[in-house]
Amino acid sequence: MSVVPDAQEHNEPTSRAQLPPSARSRIVAGLTAAAARGRFELQVCQNCGATQYPPREACHQCLSVALEWKLQSGRGELLSQTTLFHSHHEFFRERLPWRVGIIKLDCGAIVIAHLCADVQDAPSRVRVDARRMQEVLQDNFHALIRQIANEGVGFKHKPGEIDPSCILLVCKIRDPR
Amino acid sequence: VKDTRSGYDDAVITVPVTVPYTRSSEHGAHWFIAQALSGLLESNKLAKSDLDGLCLSSFTLAPDSAVGVTQHLGLSLRWLDHIPMGGASGVVALRRALRAVQSGDAAVVACVAADTHRGGGFRDIVENFSQFSQDAVYPYGAGGPNASFALLTSYYMREYGVQREDFGKLCIAQRDNAAQFPYALLRKPLTLQQYLEARPIADPLRLFDCVMPCAGAEAILVMKRARAQDLGLPYARVLGTMERHNSFPQDPIQTRGGWALDRDELFAQAGVRHEDIDLLQTYDDYPVISMMQMEDLGFCAKGEGAQFVRSHTFTTDGSFPTNTSGGQLSVGQAGAAGGFLGLTEAVRQITGAPLGAAVPDASIAVVSGFGMINYDRGLCCGAAILAGERV
Numbered sequence: 001m002s003v004v005p006d007a008q009e010h011n012e013p014t015s016r017a018q019l020p021p022s023a024r025s026r027i028v029a030g031l032t033a034a035a036a037r038g039r040f041e042l043q044v045c046q047n048c049g050a051t052q053y054p055p056r057e058a059c060h061q062c063l064s065v066a067l068e069w070k071l072q073s074g075r076g077e078l079l080s081q082t083t084l085f086h087s088h089h090e091f092f093r094e095r096l097p098w099r100v101g102i103i104k105l106d107c108g109a110i111v112i113a114h115l116c117a118d119v120q121d122a123p124s125r126v127r128v129d130a131r132r133m134q135e136v137l138q139d140n141f142h143a144l145i146r147q148i149a150n151e152g153v154g155f156k157h158k159p160g161e162i163d164p165s166c167i168l169l170v171c172k173i174r175d176p177r
Numbered sequence: 178v179k180d181t182r183s184g185y186d187d188a189v190i191t192v193p194v195t196v197p198y199t200r201s202s203e204h205g206a207h208w209f210i211a212q213a214l215s216g217l218l219e220s221n222k223l224a225k226s227d228l229d230g231l232c233l234s235s236f237t238l239a240p241d242s243a244v245g246v247t248q249h250l251g252l253s254l255r256w257l258d259h260i261p262m263g264g265a266s267g268v269v270a271l272r273r274a275l276r277a278v279q280s281g282d283a284a285v286v287a288c289v290a291a292d293t294h295r296g297g298g299f300r301d302i303v304e305n306f307s308q309f310s311q312d313a314v315y316p317y318g319a320g321g322p323n324a325s326f327a328l329l330t331s332y333y334m335r336e337y338g339v340q341r342e343d344f345g346k347l348c349i350a351q352r353d354n355a356a357q358f359p360y361a362l363l364r365k366p367l368t369l370q371q372y373l374e375a376r377p378i379a380d381p382l383r384l385f386d387c388v389m390p391c392a393g394a395e396a397i398l399v400m401k402r403a404r405a406q407d408l409g410l411p412y413a414r415v416l417g418t419m420e421r422h423n424s425f426p427q428d429p430i431q432t433r434g435g436w437a438l439d440r441d442e443l444f445a446q447a448g449v450r451h452e453d454i455d456l457l458q459t460y461d462d463y464p465v466i467s468m469m470q471m472e473d474l475g476f477c478a479k480g481e482g483a484q485f486v487r488s489h490t491f492t493t494d495g496s497f498p499t500n501t502s503g504g505q506l507s508v509g510q511a512g513a514a515g516g517f518l519g520l521t522e523a524v525r526q527i528t529g530a531p532l533g534a535a536v537p538d539a540s541i542a543v544v545s546g547f548g549m550i551n552y553d554r555g556l557c558c559g560a561a562i563l564a565g566e567r568v
Binding site for chain 2: 082168
């Protein structure tokens, strides 16, 4: 399945501030709760030790339902990245271009994450963290300010009141100073 | 216990139908299903009441499922299936229907994929595609399948030394094929320069790497061979099939699909060799996945897709005719019907009844399907080898 942007879906700023997509399944609550305490945690199977992402109801390896949220180093390798020039959601549409990547964590899990501006293209060693959307935007904000100066692109609205439970995985350079 | 698979000798595919595609439609999916069923009955050789089985695929039927369609369209059936496998739905529906007909559980099965499309409709599909997508993909820029395929394409290009020109060659050949296919929405010739310089969508993908969603439907009938012969309907036999879901889960990123696991058995069941194949219909929502299918179906080795593309031509008169109606990249992607487009086109070609340009002397085709990017990769792979019988 795929898409070429509809006429209705062109990347024009909308007339009102948009909130980021916030629908998540119940099982993500563990990730969110940990992130609120400043921790990046993933489900670890208490039976076989497998670490998994996205969050699941059972272990993808042994089917055990004994899963616990455990602190992660977040270290891994960026496998591939893309810069989006089109989005299906208004929130991102007025903040394009938006950079995302796919990372293989050292624990084995594969994550898709927002890429901070200073992360080099794959292959590169990186660190993934769970951050509030508000913080992600602040990081992106700086990149965009530079871009406005360079290319004259921008967006109308500063981020509004974003639900603090809106958590994103963020990919940073390995050991930021 | 030795597991063996029986063949499909006495069940066949007939009456390929395409409901003309439109860029968008105010009609619902049920309208397109009705049009597809009417098309299946158009020859007046079968009555509506002769249909006793239905295998349906659609993304835009909600809140209905296939059973709602039976009442909506006044069908009384003794066999019903609903296949939510997107781009693999054609091959998978075919497999289900063949066994139903062979066993006698149904006599005439209509396999239908139909979807409508209107502004914002595709966004709704993307937003609610799967639990993993909702939790772990959509919040990251909401790029939809463009973003997923961009990540796969970028990796694949780096890993195997593929150039954008290689993908462009496939897209341009398909556009040339589309020029003569009456239902293609995109028929204007495409130049390499236009391809390379098109508007960026999700790096490295640009506009002509991405299919255009639209409304439309595709359908076939599956019935006993003797019935097709009695009715005087041209038909295609099914020599071999495979399907595989969530293949190679340990691969960190998708560079191969289930075809690579099952192609040997597929060709063995069919009793044909690669050099016997007259045409290939890949699932082509993005060119990278077409190249992957050429490799994984065994037409060339893994990593040699680009070289294979450079050494062949893919138009109907080419050295390796592929996506001979123009494929989804030129015809459009009518939702789940994208998973049937290659099937109906292959049946037409090998029964000597193409709607566009004919592949000369075509009798054996490979049809491949790929669907459902649940999280980071497409989960459903399928393929079938068909042989045409002309009347």
